[in-house]
Each structure stands twice: as C-alpha cells, then as structure tokens.
Amino acid sequence: MKLSSTVVYVGPSVSRVSKADTLTTHPANDTIRRCKVGQALEERQNLKDSIIKEGLNEAIKVFANSSIIVGGNTRFETLVALGCEDIPVQELPRPQE
Numbered sequence: 069m070k071l072s073s074t075v076v077y078v079g080p081s082v083s084r085v086s087k088a089d090t091l092t093t094h095p096a097n098d099t100i101r102r103c104k105v106g107q108a109l110e111e112r113q114n115l116k117d118s119i120i121k122e123g124l125n126e127a128i129k130v131f132a133n134s135s136i137i138v139g140g141n142t143r144f145e146t147l148v149a150l151g152c153e154d155i156p157v158q159e160l161p162r163p164q165e
Contacts, residue, residue, distance in 0.1 A: 069085070069154075069156065071124065071147065071150075071152040071153075071154055071155070071156070072147075072150055072151045072152045072153070073151070074120050074150055074151070075119055075120065075123065075124060075147065075150050075152055076123040076124070077123060077124045077125075077127070077156045078122070078123035078124065078125050079124065079125040079126050079127055079156065080127075082127045082156040082157055082158050083127075083157055083158050083159035084157050084159065085154050085155065085156055085157065086135070086154075086155050086157045087153060087154065087155070088144075088147070088148050088152060088153050088154070088155050089153075090135055091128065091130070091135050091136075091137055091144065091155060091157070092135055092136050092137065093136075093137050093141045093144060093145070094136055094137055094138055094141055095136075112142065112146065115142060115143065115146055116146050116149070116150070119143070119146060119147070119150065120150070124143065124147065124156070126140065126143070127140070127156040127157055127158040128140040128143060128144050128147075128155055128156065128157050128158070129157075129158050129160055130157055130158075130159055130160070131159070131160050131161075131162045132159045132160065132161060132162055133159075133162075134162075138160065139160075
C-alpha cells in the first residue's frame with residue numbers, strides 16, 4: 069500500500085485506512101514523549117530513515133470506534149511529516165472497565 073511518494077506500508081493487513089486529519093495523538097503523548105532533543109531527536113530521525121528505506125511495517129493502533137492513537141504516536145507524527153495523508157490503522161478491542 070503506497071502512503072506517499074516516499075512511503076509504502078509493508079506490514080500485516082490492517083483494520084482500516086484513515087485520513088491523517090481524522091486521527092488524534094493521545095492526550096498524554098506530549099507528556100510521555102515530549103523530549104525532542106539529543107538522543108530522542110536522533111531516534112526520531114532513525115525512525116524516519118527506516119520508514120523511507122524499508123517502509124512502514126506496523127500500523128497505527130487505536131481502540132475500536134475511536135480516532136485517538138494509543139500506539140504509534142511517533143510513527144504517526146513521522147508519517148504526517150513525510151506527507152502521508154492515508155494512514156494504516158489497526159483497531160484494538162476496548163479493554164473491559
């Protein structure tokens with residue numbers, strides 16, 4: 069599945085493909101992954117390089133019937149930065165509360 073002119077999805081089948089502007093990073097993500105300097109910045113660049121070279125091999129995770137990302141916030145941000153409008157999404161069952 070081609071996501072942009074530079075990115076292809078090479079992972080397992082997905083639940084759906086969503087437009088990037090319909091997905092939302094998890095509200096706690098900025099607190100958890102706020103560091104964007106030093107080693108964290110290098111890791112983000114390595115992720116970007118890997119996605120360009122090898123393709124995206126894991127879909128973005130959301131709970132069923134939700135648009136809030138619960139897994140793959142950094143991958144999602146990288147895909148958006150690479151110009152991807154269509155995002156492969158894997159829906160997870162909602163946990164019992």
